[in-house]
């Protein structure tokens with residue numbers, strides 16, 4: 001479905017070139033939910049920008065269903081951390097969710113149906129006529145998720161989407177993502193700096209090294225598919241996995257690189 005091949009990104013700056021990402025190769029299966037973690041500055045945002053076609057890689061390529069990404073692909077949606085800046089304050093909740101569908105030229109009856117379903121899926125069907133600024137932070141992020149869901153993407157990229165919400169809301173939103181993911185069968189790449197969140201959410205966690213970035217480890221999360229904030233997080237296996245990811249990130253921070261990528 002999504003294939004990242006030999007991706008390298010060098011930024012040209014006044015102070016000289018900065019090699020942010022050295023060599024990243026991985027594939028996401030259709031319908032997979034993968035989390036991406038790594039130390040601060042390890043190139044997570046750079047990678048997402050290349051995948052979403054907002055920025056061209058220096059070397060390598062991103063393929064979506066075998067087709068090279070060279071601009072924002074139609075079948076992809078992105079949810080960013082800063083929900084406050086991603087919603088239009090002068091548009092009502094419903095209009096915000098509807099906008100990308102309108103831009104596609106979709107007929108009104110079909111738009112209405114998708115918007116209703118998306119708002120219901122995120123538990124916001126009671127506030128369609130509110131403005132974003134009348135809602136709490138967590139609710140605003142739900143609007144951004146509803147907008148992505150209504151768009152019916154094949155791939156959903158999320159860049160630390162819950163970093164700015166409180167812990168309780170965050171837990172609710174994590175469960176919402178798993179529910180929506182299972183219901184829609186969408187392929188999700190979820191960037192987070194929260195180790196517990198990556199293990200709780202993912203079927204797989206891709207751990208990045210520090211910059212210039214390579215893959216430190218690609219880890220299968222062998223927890224039961226039915227996840228629950230209390231029970232899953234209390235499993236001994238959950239603790240083992242979070243320990244493992246934590247250790248790998250500490251190693252990455254200390255400059256350790258996987259043997260195959262040491263050059």
Ligand SMILES: Nc1ncnc2c1ncn2[C@@H]1O[C@H](COP(=O)(O)OP(=O)(O)OP(=O)(O)O)[C@@H](O)[C@H]1O
Pocket residue numbers: 011012013018019020038039040041042043044045046047193211
């Ligand atoms: N526009 C740019 N120009 C020059 N260097 C950049 C630019 N954007 C990012 N970098 C550098 O590339 C590297 C990776 O940055 P990036 O923002 O992708 O990392 P990140 O993993 O998303 O970081 P964080 O977790 O702190 O958000 C860093 O060394 C950063 O300084």
